[in-house]
Amino acid sequence: MIHLCCHALPVRGKYKDISEKRCYKEQGHAGACEEFHYLSHLSQFHKRVADKIKRDATKTTGAAWSSEEAGPNRIDRWVMLQPDEVLLRYGLDMSILKQTVVAKLREKAAPYSDCMDAAVKLTWLAYQMPDAPECPPENKDYLERRIGPMNRSSTTCIVCRLPLSFSLFMNAQRGKAEIETAHSNPRAHNSENIGFAHRECNIAQGSKTLDEFYAWIAGIIERT
Amino acid sequence: MIHLCCHALPVRGKYKDISEKRCYKEQGHAGACEEFHYLSHLSQFHKRVADKIKRDATKTTGAAWSSEEAGPNRIDRWVMLQPDEVLLRYGLDMSILKQTVVAKLREKAAPYSDCMDAAVKLTWLAYQMPDAPECPPENKDYLERRIGPMNRSSTTCIVCRLPLSFSLFMNAQRGKAEIETAHSNPRAHNSENIGFAHRECNIAQGSKTLDEFYAWIAGIIERT
Numbered sequence: 001m002i003h004l005c006c007h008a009l010p011v012r013g014k015y016k017d018i019s020e021k022r023c024y025k026e027q028g029h030a031g032a033c034e035e036f037h038y039l040s041h042l043s044q045f046h047k048r049v050a051d052k053i054k055r056d057a058t059k060t061t062g063a064a065w066s067s068e069e070a071g072p073n074r075i076d077r078w079v080m081l082q083p084d085e086v087l088l089r090y091g092l093d094m095s096i097l098k099q100t101v102v103a104k105l106r107e108k109a110a111p112y113s114d115c116m117d118a119a120v121k122l123t124w125l126a127y128q129m130p131d132a133p134e135c136p137p138e139n140k141d142y143l144e145r146r147i148g149p150m151n152r153s154s155t156t157c158i159v160c161r162l163p164l165s166f167s168l169f170m171n172a173q174r175g176k177a178e179i180e181t182a183h184s185n186p187r188a189h190n191s192e193n194i195g196f197a198h199r200e201c202n203i204a205q206g207s208k209t210l211d212e213f214y215a216w217i218a219g220i221i222e223r224t
Numbered sequence: 225m226i227h228l229c230c231h232a233l234p235v236r237g238k239y240k241d242i243s244e245k246r247c248y249k250e251q252g253h254a255g256a257c258e259e260f261h262y263l264s265h266l267s268q269f270h271k272r273v274a275d276k277i278k279r280d281a282t283k284t285t286g287a288a289w290s291s292e293e294a295g296p297n298r299i300d301r302w303v304m305l306q307p308d309e310v311l312l313r314y315g316l317d318m319s320i321l322k323q324t325v326v327a328k329l330r331e332k333a334a335p336y337s338d339c340m341d342a343a344v345k346l347t348w349l350a351y352q353m354p355d356a357p358e359c360p361p362e363n364k365d366y367l368e369r370r371i372g373p374m375n376r377s378s379t380t381c382i383v384c385r386l387p388l389s390f391s392l393f394m395n396a397q398r399g400k401a402e403i404e405t406a407h408s409n410p411r412a413h414n415s416e417n418i419g420f421a422h423r424e425c426n427i428a429q430g431s432k433t434l435d436e437f438y439a440w441i442a443g444i445i446e447r448t
Contacts (some may be wrong), residue, residue, distance in 0.1 A: 041270070148408070159444070160440075160444050160447070161445070161447040162442065193428060200430055203430065204427065204428040206424055206427065206431065213421060214444070214445065216384075217441040217444060217445060218445055220383070220384050220438070220441060221441060221442055221445060223384070223385040224386060224438055
């Protein structure tokens with residue numbers, strides 16, 4: 001258990017009136033308040049990974065297709081909790097989007113605190129990949145007290161359950177990394193429900209929950 | 225068994241010098257020579273299905289992403305059999321495309337006759353979906369003599385092995401039909417290897433052969 005500082009930080013940008021930003025350091029910490037201090041080491045030495053964790057934890061995913069109708073790309077997940085009439089005040093007209101696009105955006109919505117907890121969980125998982133860099137003691141202590149003990153090589157793909165290599169963060173095909181942030185239930189975004197998966201596993205899971213996916217493939221095996 | 229007319233038909237368009245077009249009616253047929261006479265009924269009453277069969281049988285698939293680098297979209301599969309230097313004469317510069325894009329285009333290549341046989345097979349399969357329209361006797365006779373006896377409700381998804389409903393051709397999400405043309409081996413395009421699949425099944429199969437896919441999901445089941 002850990003008591004967090006939770007000091008409110010200044011929010012900038014278009015959505016500042018409907019956003020919050022807090023300090024996630026431990027209560028009584030030294031130095032300036034920060035949201036992502038536990039990512040300091042990855043930010044310095046594996047920036048792509050740190051950026052991915054922040055982005056996936058806090059933003060809706062990008063549209064896989066590009067068109068006016070595709071709607072806003074990479075928007076703060078908590079903004080998507082606001083009703084249509086509020087979003088309209090911010091220039092986001094949900095009524096012109098296709099229903100399927102609205103549904104996709106809305107199911108990515110999550111409160112700020114869930115997103116922040118998800119980022120901690122993803123960082124904790126990344127450091128437990130077999131070939132992950134050593135986690136500096138001060139970050140490790142924080143992550144372990146937030147989530148639990150860390151064991152090297154214990155992070156597996158949430159879909160196929162095989163170990164995930166940290167190096168896959170670097171491999172990219174057509175701009176897509178071979179590791180994706182994945183959800184046991186794709187319609188919920190929180191630390192319980194989040195993890196990493198091979199890109200092909202995440203694609204195969206699609207919009208199914210993991211339970212649905214396993215039942216589905218078990219049915220296929222039975223019929224073949 | 226059936227002896228085909230095979231009379232060469234005039235070819236138009238950019239690639240006419242490296243394309244062929246033949247009559248696929250039976251030898252000694254009445255009326256004009258035609259490539260796709262057995263699709264006459266679907267073309268009239270279910271144009272979307274007939275067009276899909278012709279397109280998927282003869283063209284490379286469209287790029288899922290749009291950019292200059294994505295290369296040519298929906299090109300005749302047999303054109304993709306030509307070496308780079310020939311394609312260059314037709315304004316298709318393969319050397320400026322990413323290797324992954326070239327590989328994707330090249331693996332969709334197939335001789336004209338394989339594409340034409342694939343179209344017959346897909347038509348034969350479509351008419352055997354549980355809720356397919358009645359196949360007119362003259363078309364049915366041709367299809368059965370080309371491929372084999374037709375039984376209502378015998379067409380299943382090649383991936384999940386569940387019956388496929390003809391009505392799924394009409395349902396479309398974001399412009400994508402719920403039925404896709406699929407291949408037991410995604411790197412071969414011929415009548416043995418082709419069939420229909422649910423969109424989600426085809427996506428889950430990805431670039432694996434069906435054998436690889438079944439082995440992969442069996443492994444997942446074992447580990448869960």
